[in-house]
Amino acid sequence: MSLKEKDFMPKEELRALQLKRLQETVERAYHLVPFYRKKFDEAGVKPSDIRSLEDLKKLPFTTKQDLRNHYPFGLFAVPMDRVVRIHSSSGTTGKPTVVGYTRHDMAVWTEVMARTLLMADVSEKDIVHNAYGYGLFTGGLGFHYGAEALGAAVVPASGGFTKRQLMLMKDFGATILCCTPSFALHLAEVAKEEGYDLKKDFKLRAGFFGAEPASPGLRKAVAESWGIQYVEAYGLSEIIGPGVAASCEYGSLHVFEDHFIPEVIDPETGEVLPDGEEGELVITTLTKQALPMIRYRTKDITVIHREPCKCGRTIVWIESIKGRADDMLIVNGVNVFPSQVEHVITKVEGVTPNYVIVVDKKGVLDKLEVWVEVDEKMLTDGVGTLERLQKKLEEELLNHLYINAKVKLVEPKTLERSMGKAKRIVDRRELSS
Amino acid sequence: MTKYAVKQLSVFLENRRGRLADVAKVLAEAGINIRALFLADSSEFGILRLVVNNPEKAKAVLISKGFAANETDVFAVEVEDKPGGFYSVIKILAENGIDVEYTYAYAGASHTAILFFKVKNEDFSKALKLLEESGHKLIEAAKFYE
Numbered sequence: 001m002s003l004k005e006k007d008f009m010p011k012e013e014l015r016a017l018q019l020k021r022l023q024e025t026v027e028r029a030y031h032l033v034p035f036y037r038k039k040f041d042e043a044g045v046k047p048s049d050i051r052s053l054e055d056l057k058k059l060p061f062t063t064k065q066d067l068r069n070h071y072p073f074g075l076f077a078v079p080m081d082r083v084v085r086i087h088s089s090s091g092t093t094g095k096p097t098v099v100g101y102t103r104h105d106m107a108v109w110t111e112v113m114a115r116t117l118l119m120a121d122v123s124e125k126d127i128v129h130n131a132y133g134y135g136l137f138t139g140g141l142g143f144h145y146g147a148e149a150l151g152a153a154v155v156p157a158s159g160g161f162t163k164r165q166l167m168l169m170k171d172f173g174a175t176i177l178c179c180t181p182s183f184a185l186h187l188a189e190v191a192k193e194e195g196y197d198l199k200k201d202f203k204l205r206a207g208f209f210g211a212e213p214a215s216p217g218l219r220k221a222v223a224e225s226w227g228i229q230y231v232e233a234y235g236l237s238e239i240i241g242p243g244v245a246a247s248c249e250y251g252s253l254h255v256f257e258d259h260f261i262p263e264v265i266d267p268e269t270g271e272v273l274p275d276g277e278e279g280e281l282v283i284t285t286l287t288k289q290a291l292p293m294i295r296y297r298t299k300d301i302t303v304i305h306r307e308p309c310k311c312g313r314t315i316v317w318i319e320s321i322k323g324r325a326d327d328m329l330i331v332n333g334v335n336v337f338p339s340q341v342e343h344v345i346t347k348v349e350g351v352t353p354n355y356v357i358v359v360d361k362k363g364v365l366d367k368l369e370v371w372v373e374v375d376e377k378m379l380t381d382g383v384g385t386l387e388r389l390q391k392k393l394e395e396e397l398l399n400h401l402y403i404n405a406k407v408k409l410v411e412p413k414t415l416e417r418s419m420g421k422a423k424r425i426v427d428r429r430e431l432s433s
Numbered sequence: 434m435t436k437y438a439v440k441q442l443s444v445f446l447e448n449r450r451g452r453l454a455d456v457a458k459v460l461a462e463a464g465i466n467i468r469a470l471f472l473a474d475s476s477e478f479g480i481l482r483l484v485v486n487n488p489e490k491a492k493a494v495l496i497s498k499g500f501a502a503n504e505t506d507v508f509a510v511e512v513e514d515k516p517g518g519f520y521s522v523i524k525i526l527a528e529n530g531i532d533v534e535y536t537y538a539y540a541g542a543s544h545t546a547i548l549f550f551k552v553k554n555e556d557f558s559k560a561l562k563l564l565e566e567s568g569h570k571l572i573e574a575a576k577f578y579e
Contacts, residue, residue, distance in 0.1 A: 193496075193497070374445050374501045375501065376496055376499075376500070376501045376502070377501070377503060378443065378445055378501040378502060378503040379503070380503075381441075381443030381480055381482065381503060381505045381551075382480075382534065382535075383473045383474070383475050383478075383479075383480055386445070386475070386478065386480070387475055408477065409445075409447075409477070409478055410447055411445060411446070411447050411452075411499065411500065411501060412499055412500070412501050413499045414447075414499075
């Protein structure tokens with residue numbers, strides 16, 4: 001079967017394949033990784049208990065902390081001489097998480113990346129401008145291998161050097177852009193400043209955007225300013241890197257289910273939630289050799305859908321990631337996701353989609369401020385009109401977040417532009433308490 | 434009548450120390466001459482309104498330096514520099530139901546003052562016509578661009 005056909009596998013065939021692979025994965029994890037054996041024994045489950053896909057929920061969860069506790073290679077299921085690649089997270093919030101790949105894992109990764117790119121039918125006719133960071137981060141190399149496998153010409157631009165990147169995109173006639181959504185927007189901004197006509201000077205037809213959550217508003221802004229098909233690419237290094245899921249032309253984020261089984265749980269109780277309910281995404285790898293992950297808690301918030309998608313793919317789809325549980329702010333007891341704020345400001349005329357959320361303590365209460373940039377074209381010259389804009393944003397935020405946020409209008413381009421994942425939150429509460 | 438439409442620049446400024454100096458420096462270095470200015474402010478930000486000798490160039494330079502700036506049409510009336518000069522103009526506008534969004538002025542050379550007015554776009558030509566009919570002296574935009 002062709003790569004693309006794998007997304008359309010008959011359901012029964014897919015379930016049978018998943019069960020066979022799940023049983024193999026659980027066997028290998030139990031016998032090759034002491035950590036898993038201990039965990040299964042404590043939970044009183046044996047690999048032989050996994051007789052159907054339903055039995056998955058008997059298995060214990062794995063967390064980022066487990067990876068950190070066994071830093072660097074403690075959860076690997078193969079000897080180091082079988083490992084051909086090592087990636088690692090930046091470790092901004094503690095010890096880095098380290099992941100490894102065998103030759104077989106590299107082939108799987110290349111396959112799911114190729115299938116990601118096939119969401120926009122990338123082929124040897126395309127020139128792929130890859131502005132994801134190359135290095136320990138999985139984004140750059142992940143997309144690189146996938147695009148190369150499809151025979152496209154890859155430009156390994158990596159991050160930074162915005163103006164130079166624009167020149168190369170134009171001169172090489174790039175048809176596909178791969179980068180984070182916030183960088184795609186930054187590229188568009190700088191292109192306009194440099195006097196480019198985004199639609200005439202560039203040949204882009206589609207882009208693959210991931211590595212950070214993006215609200216519907218931001219996705220729309222990126223798609224419209226470049227005039228391209230917006231494909232959302234979802235993944236995380238603990239599972240494989242990018243290539244876990246990708247969105248079809250109808251915007252449904254399809255999980256490559258023959259390699260990864262998704263579940264959604266209640267993050268508080270760990271209970272599996274029915275399809276259609278929002279909760280934390282949990283993923284089990286079915287084909288990873290070096291680092292099998294059993295019921296890995298991603299901390300990403302989403303909803304699973306099993307109703308058929310208009311595109312005809314049989315593989316399950318999930319909703320765009322609302323945010324990472326890590327990014328979730330609890331402000332006066334209310335959960336706030338940066339993507340909700342983003343959604344509000346992208347709907348309002350006169351401000352750019354860049355924002356920073358500042359949380360402070362004021363006495364016993366938390367105080368939420370959202371800094372938003374006035375559009376450089378400034379739609380008004382009236383102080384009153386700008387004050388009304390500020391009020392309108394505050395009202396909209398209240399309607400969406402159920403919490404009072406103060407909006408501060410700032411000058412264009414004063415909020416830090418990010419080359420990789422955008423930094424959207426400044427939490428000063430720990431500092432002031 | 435469009436010859437009387439003076440291109441006024443408006444620049445958004447956060448209330449941060451040194452921002453006014455930053456704007457002034459950008460314009461000075463670009464060789465832009467400021468003919469009139471007015472700062473409208475709220476508690477958190479301000480809008481600097483400028484009449485300059487080359488509005489297109491000034492706007493381009495400001496935007497390239499990262500300021501939010503736009504252009505608005507205002508008109509200029511010359512009155513005698515004596516009590517009642519301002520009233521003679523504002524009276525005409527008020528009697529004819531034309532709202533003044535904002536206005537600023539400077540006392541020019543030899544006994545005259547220049548008043549700038551911003552009215553709604555739909556009232557612009559009507560205001561000019563009324564003032565001409567009442568014998569007021571409108572100033573052509575080109576005079577500020579010399």
